[in-house]
Amino acid sequence: MKYDLIVIGSGPGGYIAAIRASQLGSKVAIIEKYTTLGGTCLNVGCIPSKALLDSSHHYHDAIHNFEAHGISVEAPKVDFGKMVERKAAVVEQTTGGIKYLMDKNKIDVYEGLGSFVDATHVKVSKNDGFEETIEGTNIIIATGSKPSSLPFIQIDKERIITSTEALKLKEIPKKLLVIGGGVIGLELGSVYKRLGSEVAVIEYMDKIVPGMDTDVSKELQKVLKKQGVKFFTSHGVKAVERTGDQVVVKATNKKGEEVEFDGDYCLVSVGRKAYTEGLGLENVGVKVNERGQVEINDHLQTNVSNIYAIGDVVKGAMLAHKAEEEGVVVAEFIAGQKPHIDYNLIPGIVYTWPEVAAVGKTEQELKETGIDYKSGKFLMRALGRSRASMDIDGFVKVLADKNTDEVLGVHIVGARAADLIMEAAVAMEYRASAEDLARICHGHPTYSEALKEAAKAAWDGQPLNA
Incomplete structure (x- = not known):
């Protein structure tokens, strides 16, 4: 089958690029290796985390704020299983909406791992071993990112976890250790603090959300500390060890002293890295930088002119809305328009x-x-x-x-x-x-x-x- 555009990856960048290209008259195919569309954002990122954040916020309000509003209720209890079920329902509804949009815009969806055969052909490999090759005049790489770790940390996905596992725990941690004071760590730390966990955030830098304005960082830390979250900034983690149901994090503080933290779960939240495994970039000579990100020019073109890359797999902030805008820009650029994006x-x-x-x-x-x-x-x-x-x-x-x-x-x-x-x-x-x-x-x-x-x-x- 031949297409005007093939998109590899169905996250916010990929599916939006596919829709915009279809709106502009292109025949489009999208390839997704998982059984549901929507990528990290819709399945194990933005959407499920916001569902849990909203649920836990309601619970926190019921405990701490209802009385002041003149609302008297019996001590509320958390049905964590039901909370997680609601999150899953929100995810299912949202990913189902993407499938509807693909059908509405006449975009062919291929389930399987997409990899380059050459600059215009992509092989789709399914889990059952079936393979087929499709052809595209232009191709967009929109394969996103996955959680990063530290070299000495063994993620076991049970007690030492990433954000993916933190969104589907079977129980509320008694004591959650969070390595990394960035966006993901603070959001998920907030969820479990509201639900009753003791939460300690261990951050290498001297402030949380290091990339944001210093006044913002100070205010957020002050507010979250008031809510009960403990912070240990300027602490470099050296080891994470698990014994049974307990996890111990060893770190060095700014004085050079070794300190230990113990908990029943440890969330490793030290950023994300571009995901290009299995793409076969070497088959077409697409260049990546030292961080594993696909190199692009101002039009989001790779060094192979008909192949583009967007979202978390390229340089810049790893944000769903950035990926969406880049997807629109590429689709419109291919169509001969002159779109722009102001990253500032x-x-x-x-x-x-x-x-x-x-x-x-x-x-x-x-x-x-x-x-x-x-x-x-x-x-x-x-x-x-x-x-x-x-x-x-x-x-x-x-x-x-x-x-x-x-x-x-x-x-x-x-x-x-x-x-x-x-x-x-x-x-x-x-x-x-x-x-x-x-x-x-x-x-x-x-x-x-x-x-x-x-x-x-x-x-x-x-x-x-x-």
């Missing part, structure tokens, strides 16, 4: 509670590049909406060019930050100034008023409600 305006989000979201430059990046900037900050606790909902933690921080007033970065810790950040992204896409944001009438009472106030603080240093 791809938001980063942490779905703890309060949520964390950011877009643009951090204050540290602006300092390093020597850009003259001004900063405005507004605390969530100053909002009527925050007091009404009891979500008073966090702030909005707006960074703007000192000379032109153009918004250069926005950083939010607070309720619904994941949704609020898109106002900032839209404003920055159109190169709005802090004054522009400050002069837009925002609904009252809303969380979004904090963005207006922070923008005014950055513009003229005079927020109205602080």
Whole structure:
């Protein structure tokens, strides 16, 4: 069978690329080695983690906040099995939706491992040994990533686990050790802390979410610490050992002293790495860099001009929405259009509670590049909406060019930050100034008023409600 486009991988990048290409008139095939579509995000990542985060948040509210709202209930109990069942149902419904979209857009789906025969032919190998080869004028590599580990850690998938196993545990850990204070570790740590686990986060760097603005990192750590999560930053893990149902993590602190942590589960959350195993890149000479990522140019083309790569398998932040945008860009570029993507305006989000979201430059990046900037900050606790909902933690921080007033970065810790950040992204896409944001009438009472106030603080240093 011959196609205009073959997509290898059905995650957010792959399936969106396939849909957009089909909309633009291409005959498209998509290859997925697993039995369900949607990739890591829909099956063992974004969607199931958010399902558990929402369920555990409801439980946490029932225990800690209902009474203050005048709601008296008997002590709630967790039916963890049912919680996991609900998560699985959400995943099934979402992945089923992708199958519907493939049918709707007349995209042929091949189940099996896709590997290059040459630059235009891909072999599909099924689990039962059956093989077939299909031809594509253009091919997109969208095979995503898998959890990373440390060389000396043996992931047994029982007690020493990755995010994949953490989403389908049979019990709530009594004491969960989390190696890595990044997004995944904090989100899953939050889930189990809310459900009653003791949670200790061990991070090599001197702050959590190291890539985010320092003020954001400090605030998030303060809030999560208040919720009961323990943090051990500047700790380098040296060994992870399991004895029966117990796990011991040995680490060295910043003083050079060896310390030990014990728990019944250890979540290894030290990032993810590009997944290219079995692709047969060597058969076509597609280049990869020293980190195992597929090398691409500004049009997401590999060194083989008809082969493209998107998402986690290439450089940049490993985010589902980044992969989606890249998928659209490639499909439109192949169709002869001139799409663009501004990587500076791809938001980063942490779905703890309060949520964390950011877009643009951090204050540290602006300092390093020597850009003259001004900063405005507004605390969530100053909002009527925050007091009404009891979500008073966090702030909005707006960074703007000192000379032109153009918004250069926005950083939010607070309720619904994941949704609020898109106002900032839209404003920055159109190169709005802090004054522009400050002069837009925002609904009252809303969380979004904090963005207006922070923008005014950055513009003229005079927020109205602080």
